[in-house]
Amino acid sequence: MLVGSILSIGGLGKSFSGQPILQNFDLDVKASEFITLLGPSGCGKTTLLRIIAGFERPDTGTILLDGKDLLSLPAEKRKVNTVFQSYALFPHLTVFNNVAFGLKIKKIKGRELQTRVEQALGQVKMKEFAERYPHQLSGGQQQRVAMARAIVNRPKILLLDEPLSALDARLRREMQIELKKLQREIGISFIFVTHDQEEALSMSDRILVMQEGRIAQLGTPRQVYEEPENLYVARFIGDINFFPGEISKILDADQVEVTIFGRQIKAQTQRQFQPGDKVVLLLRPEDLRLYEVPPTDIKTFAGSIVERSYRGSTLDTLVRLDDGLLLTTCEFFDEDDPDFDYSVGQRVYITWVKGWEVVLPDEDC
Amino acid sequence: MKIADNTRFCIILLISGWFILFGVTPLLLLVITSFLTMDPANLVKFSFTLKAYSQLFIEPGYIIIFTRSVKLALTTTLLCLGLGYPFAWYTARMTPKWRTSALILLMIPFWTNSLVRTYAMRMVLGTHGILNKILLSAGLIHTPLKIMYTDYAVLAGLFYLMLPFMVLPLYATVEKLNFQLVEAARDLGAGAFSTFTKIIFPLTLPGIMAGCIMVFVPTMGLYYVASLLGGARQLLVGNLIQQQFLNAGNWPLGSATSIILIIFMAVMLIGYGLLLRRFSRGRE
Numbered sequence: 001m002l003v004g005s006i007l008s009i010g011g012l013g014k015s016f017s018g019q020p021i022l023q024n025f026d027l028d029v030k031a032s033e034f035i036t037l038l039g040p041s042g043c044g045k046t047t048l049l050r051i052i053a054g055f056e057r058p059d060t061g062t063i064l065l066d067g068k069d070l071l072s073l074p075a076e077k078r079k080v081n082t083v084f085q086s087y088a089l090f091p092h093l094t095v096f097n098n099v100a101f102g103l104k105i106k107k108i109k110g111r112e113l114q115t116r117v118e119q120a121l122g123q124v125k126m127k128e129f130a131e132r133y134p135h136q137l138s139g140g141q142q143q144r145v146a147m148a149r150a151i152v153n154r155p156k157i158l159l160l161d162e163p164l165s166a167l168d169a170r171l172r173r174e175m176q177i178e179l180k181k182l183q184r185e186i187g188i189s190f191i192f193v194t195h196d197q198e199e200a201l202s203m204s205d206r207i208l209v210m211q212e213g214r215i216a217q218l219g220t221p222r223q224v225y226e227e228p229e230n231l232y233v234a235r236f237i238g239d240i241n242f243f244p245g246e247i248s249k250i251l252d253a254d255q256v257e258v259t260i261f262g263r264q265i266k267a268q269t270q271r272q273f274q275p276g277d278k279v280v281l282l283l284r285p286e287d288l289r290l291y292e293v294p295p296t297d298i299k300t301f302a303g304s305i306v307e308r309s310y311r312g313s314t315l316d317t318l319v320r321l322d323d324g325l326l327l328t329t330c331e332f333f334d335e336d337d338p339d340f341d342y343s344v345g346q347r348v349y350i351t352w353v354k355g356w357e358v359v360l361p362d363e364d365c
Numbered sequence: 366m367k368i369a370d371n372t373r374f375c376i377i378l379l380i381s382g383w384f385i386l387f388g389v390t391p392l393l394l395l396v397i398t399s400f401l402t403m404d405p406a407n408l409v410k411f412s413f414t415l416k417a418y419s420q421l422f423i424e425p426g427y428i429i430i431f432t433r434s435v436k437l438a439l440t441t442t443l444l445c446l447g448l449g450y451p452f453a454w455y456t457a458r459m460t461p462k463w464r465t466s467a468l469i470l471l472m473i474p475f476w477t478n479s480l481v482r483t484y485a486m487r488m489v490l491g492t493h494g495i496l497n498k499i500l501l502s503a504g505l506i507h508t509p510l511k512i513m514y515t516d517y518a519v520l521a522g523l524f525y526l527m528l529p530f531m532v533l534p535l536y537a538t539v540e541k542l543n544f545q546l547v548e549a550a551r552d553l554g555a556g557a558f559s560t561f562t563k564i565i566f567p568l569t570l571p572g573i574m575a576g577c578i579m580v581f582v583p584t585m586g587l588y589y590v591a592s593l594l595g596g597a598r599q600l601l602v603g604n605l606i607q608q609q610f611l612n613a614g615n616w617p618l619g620s621a622t623s624i625i626l627i628i629f630m631a632v633m634l635i636g637y638g639l640l641l642r643r644f645s646r647g648r649e
Contacts, residue, residue: 055548075551088549092567101563102553153553 006031006189007052007070007157012061014047014213021047022213025061029157032187034180036200038236039210045193048210049159052191053082065156081150082159085166087142089134095121095145096130102153120152121145123182140171147179151186158183160192164199176203197237201225209233225284231363234282241288241327243281244362247273256359261323263299269359278362285316285330287356290342291349300349303327305342317342319350392627399620409616417621427605427622434602437516438584441523445531445580446573448524453535453572457542468536475529483593486522487513490594514596522590527583531576538572571641578637582630602626 005028012025021044029035037045050056052063054075063070070078081102089098099117108116121127124144134142143163150158164172164179180203183190194200200207201221209216209224209232217224217233228234231242248264249257250273258267258279267281294300306326307318319327327350334340342348399417404410421427456467474482489495490512497509512518546568550560566573588603595601602622609619 053548053552055551075548076554076556080552082549082552084545084549086543086545088543088545090546090549090564090568101550101555105554105559149553 004030006066007191008062008064008067009048009052010062010064012048012051012058012063014044014051014056014058020213022051022058025213025215027208027215027218029189029191032189034183034190034192034203034205036192036194036204036207037210038194038197038200038207039216040195040236043210044213045210046161049082049161049191049193052157053080053159054078079156080159081153081155081157082161083143083146083150083163085162087134087146087163089142089145089149091134093133094130095126095132095134095137098134098145099149099152101149106153116152117148120148123151123185124148124178139166140175143167143175147182151182151188155188157189157191160190162193162195165194165196172199179203201237209236227358228282228360231280231360234358234360239285239328239330241283241285241325243283243325245279245281247275247277247279249275258359261301261321261325263301265299267357267359268355271359271361273359273361279359280362282358282360283352283356285328286314286332287352288327288329289351289353290317290319290329290331291351292346294349295351298351300351301325302347302349305344305346305348308342308344310341315341319348321350395620395623398616399624401617403615403617405614408614414617417615417617418625420618421621421625430600430605431602431625433600434585437519437523437601438581440520441527441584442531442577442581444520444524445528446577449528449531449535449576450573453532453539456532457536457539458544471529471532474525479526480589482526483522483590486518486525486594490518490521513594516595518594519591519601522594523584523587526587526590527580530579530583534575534579535569535572538569538575542568574637574640578634582633585626585630 007027007029009025009027012022013020014022025044025048037048039045047056051058052070054070054073058071065079070080090101093101096117099120100113103113103116118127118130121130124147126141126144126148129137129141129145134145137145143166146163160179164175167175176199179190192200192203201224204221206218207221207224208218211232216236217229219227224233225237228237228240234240234242243260245258245260245265247256248259251257251266254268254270256267256269256273258265258281260281265281273279291300294302301321301323303319303321305317306320309316311330314330314332317329317331319329321327329350331340398409400413400415402410402412402414402416452467452471456464456471459467487494491497492509492511492513494513496512497506500506501509512521542565546564547560550564555563585601586603586606588601588607591601591604592607606619606622606626609615609622
């Protein structure tokens with residue numbers, strides 16, 4: 001168990017009718033941390049959450065909460081609360097009584113009950129709805145009540161199972177910001193499950209990308225986005241371009257020469273490669289630079305514009321290289337040239353910002 | 366359009382006609398008869414009297430019969446609820462394959478004539494019946510139990526006949542219950558008992574009430590169960606009505622008893638409706 005970690009998961013394994021869902025899973029969650037489990041449906045993220053909450057038993061492994069064994073406790077004894085995807089508000093109780101439920105179970109009465117429920121409702125801006133019933137609330141309001149019902153118990157960890165997935169896009173953006181703010185205010189560790197990578201990037205302290213019950217990568221949003229450790233993570237988070245190549249020379253400790261479509265390109269990498277290794281160079285659309293006239297001093301890849309789409313703040317283009325590769329690029333509008341645009345079929349020359357490439361071994365061959 | 370209108374008119378006429386002929390008219394006849402004078406020779410004599418009602422409310426025998434019927438119907442209802450609730454709960458939570466089998470097992474006797482099944486109960490409960498034989502050969506008892514012609518036999522018969530009426534509405538509500546609410550309750554610290562009393566029970570209350578009404582109301586009138594299993598001493602309201610019409614020839618008293626029973630049940634149904642409305646105030 002790491003110093004400062006509040007939840008410590010070790011060697012967790014779970015399978016359903018012979019199908020492994022979680023395999024040898026380790027994770028340490030720090031105090032007051034916002035950690036996101038990100039992955040496609042069926043990658044085991046919800047199962048992990050249900051094991052922590054106490055609704056499923058793992059086949060193997062241990063979980064420590066604050067250094068104490070969690071798995072031997074039934075769900076109702078765990079200092080962990082869940083915000084369910086469907087909110088699971090009690091339909092026969094008012095908002096106030098929904099939020100008061102956990103406190104009443106703990107025999108908290110009178111003024112303290114009143115103050116704590118009101119405080120929790122205030123934190124989610126739902127104070128004036130206390131006497132309503134859940135069906136009289138909108139989806140966003142129900143979501144807030146579900147949050148209040150969980151945080152009022154002051155859990156050590158709050159588990160959130162895709163809590164924003166039922167909301168429309170605008171409300172979702174709003175709630176993302178509010179949720180993050182709330183988490184900072186109350187200082188409880190959040191374990192947030194989502195399949196939405198944008199949500200994960202904007203809210204998390206750390207993101208855990210899951211792939212078939214294993215950790216594909218664990219890191220800050222910046223690490224996961226800018227330095228994906230494998231092609232799965234690179235593909236899952238954001239748009240990305242893959243340049244297939246082969247290592248032709250090792251230049252020094254952090255520089256290699258890669259042959260891409262017959263051209264020798266220098267690339268930065270910390271990884272160890274051997275000449276002859278098949279690799280891919282990963283580049284985000286916004287890392288690519290387009291020239292209408294080929295620059296003389298740098299090597300470029302020539303191609304033509306296939307599609308252009310105006311996105312307000314950016315101009316996105318689809319470029320087909322003469323070598324056959326299809327690239328997506330994304331350029332910000334520039335103050336100096338607000339009218340810049342391309343026409344379909346126009347010749348362009350592509351390069352990228354030196355050092356922004358990520359070199360990974362090509363797993364597909 | 367013309368044809369459609371005619372068809373609609375015919376259907377409405379047919380239904381209203383049916384309802385008036387077989388619903389309203391007999392009820393009216395019953396109400397009228399209850400205020401007439403008894404005359405065994407000519408069914409009734411056409412002179413107004415409140416004698417039937419005064420008899421019912423004054424003579425203690427009738428009040429005893431009525432109280433006993435209510436008590437028995439109540440016991441049957443509670444017995445059905447006590448055993449039917451777990452049955453409905455576990456059936457609704459089974460995998461679909463097992464669920465179907467369990468429901469079919471419950472329904473098979475339901476499709477058999479209830480009179481035949483009541484006779485079958487006699488074979489089970491009698492002194493030389495199956496139950497006594499099993500208990501004797503198992504060594505649990507040394508002399509056959511006397512179950513037939515007691516209140517217990519009537520209770521057993523009523524329970525057997527009425528159980529599906531309790532289980533089916535309960536099953537319907539339990540099956541609709543969002544199980545995530547149970548998880549949410551446990552997540553918030555509620556143990557099994559609190560989860561049941563605070564969440565499961567109130568949310569399945571409409572089913573509980575529907576089941577209780579569906580068992581209680583018919584049980585009050587199931588006279589043949591008491592006749593076949595209970596003998597002469599276990600007289601119920603249903604038997605009283607039957608006797609007044611068929612044996613005693615006292616049609617006004619039989620009618621008055623029926624009216625009282627109908628009013629009693631109507632009050633219960635209205636009470637159920639009010640409760641349901643109050644309860645569902647906070648729900649969709």
